[in-house]
Amino acid sequence: MTVARPPEPIPGARLLFSLDPAVSHLNHGSFGAVPVNVQRTQQRLRDEMEANPLRFFTQGLVDRMTHTRRHLAAFLDADPDGTALVGNATTGVAVVLQSIGLRPGDEVLTTDHGYGAVDLSIARECRRTGAVTRALRVPLAATDEEIVQIVRDGLRPGRTRLLVVDQLTSPTARLFPVAAIVGVARERGVPVLVDGAHAPGMLPVDVTAVGADFWVGNLHKWGYAPRGTAVLVVAPPWRERIEPLVVSWEQDAGFPGNVEWQATLDYTSWLSAPTGLFTLRGLGLDRVRAHNAGLAAYGQRVLGEALGVAPADLPDPGGPTVAMRLVPLPPGVATTLDAARALRARIAERLAAEVSVAGWNGRGWLRLCGQVYNSPAEYERLAARLPALLARG
Structure with missing residues (x-):
């Protein structure tokens, strides 16, 4: 050879x-790996925070986060008003799972290519609510058309409350035709959560075109952002129903602010993320x-x-x-x-x-x-x- x-x-x-x-x-x-200039950007922000913590957290931080959110959303072709900064894709998944109101008898449908931590999160929410989870078997060599058909055959309208599908799978490095899958699910009235953890930076991403009810993606893998930088994108019909995992002072602001504000969280990773995208574009x-x-x-x-x-x-x-x-x-x-x-x-x-x-x-x-x-x-x-x-x- x-x-x-x-x-x-x-x-x-x-x-x-x-x-x-x-x-x-x-x-x-x-x-991931964080470029040196992004590390330095984050360190400067940390120096600013430590020089006067009260000023850093109380004077303009929400506006700075909003600016960052809009920058990242533009990179992903996502609606900035429906985009929230979160710690990682798994956190975004957990927010969705606890917000959609699963009940006994409901089903969360996945595939056998799912990320392990997401599977654990789904299993926990099903135990808590009385819902069940089921995984579709998708052969590694399946064509896009075969994957769509497997999903179409696996949906149970009236029972399947949420379909969770990866854009690029972690254990098998397989690219899924998520836009087509979302279309099939929409025909049957099933909401879709797309796990795009590996997509930002590696793949051309148009979140709006994918059309999922929920989309999560990490910027700290292929987008050169500091670790702990991800986004959760939510379609308009669901935004008023999204609840944060931790309630804090932006709760009354609604989504996305209520999800983003976590009191004394270190927000410097998020604020540094645009520098990572600048580096990527520079190359x-x-x-x-x-x-x-x-x-x-x-x-x-x-x-x-x-x-x-x-x-x-x-x-x-x-x-x-x-x-x-x-x-x-x-x-x-x-x-x-x-x-x-x-x-x-x-x-x-x-x-x-x-x-x-x-x-x-x-x-x-x-x-x-x-x-x-x-x-x-x-x-x-x-x-x-x-x-x-x-x-x-």
Whole structure:
């Protein structure tokens, strides 16, 4: 097998980050990495806050958050009046779940590609309310048309109270046709929550065009914002029903202010987020997306070749800008959560490489990401050493 050439590096991009050069950071999708200039922006805001906390929190902070919200909403083509800043996508999901009024007999429908923490949140809300949850099985190689049909067949109008679907799945790096799924659900009167945790920055996003009742996305992954920066977008019919997880002084303002204001929360991550988008645009948004997707695809092919995986067995994420790729591990390796965590830790400790490992549908999978600070040599080095580590068990 001849592996295609990797993309050309973006000059100077690696120097924007303070990552440990002794480690190959190939898992940007989990916690992201904050550029140095964004770190400095946040530190200046923290210095301002600590110089006079009372002034920082009581004089203009709400207006500054509103300005930030509008900036991020514009980037996502979302209605700023229906967009709330939240700590992460999982927090946004929790807000939605506890606001829609689940009752005994209601059903929350998901797929088997959902993010684990979101599944746990759904399960907890179902236990609390007497509702139930059900997951649709979606084959990894399913076409967009097949995915839409699976969802269409799985909906139970009158019982399915909420459909939760990922825009880009975390465990399987699969791009879902969310706009088409939302259309099918709307025909049957089922509200949809789209988990777009990985979308902002990586994918071209038009939240309004997706048309979901609820949409959540993280800016601290692919949008170069500090960690703890995400948005919850709510369609007009639902906004008056949204309740925050914590009630504070902006409660009477209604959504989105009541969700955003959390008293003495450190808001500097949110206020720094526009600097992250400025950095991304400075590098060239389309250029970054093409580079990251191409590098992830290169890494997938290099690792696949090293592990003896046929090219046809390497999953295709279904989109030219998807910067996460899966490599199937040998049968019996990392098929459970505990085993996957243990293997990830061994790779980090012994090979100085950070990757994601997950067990999904009885198979272990290694997930690679591509980012502007990565080089082809990092994937090649992992490919040269990983087979021997797996052989040792």
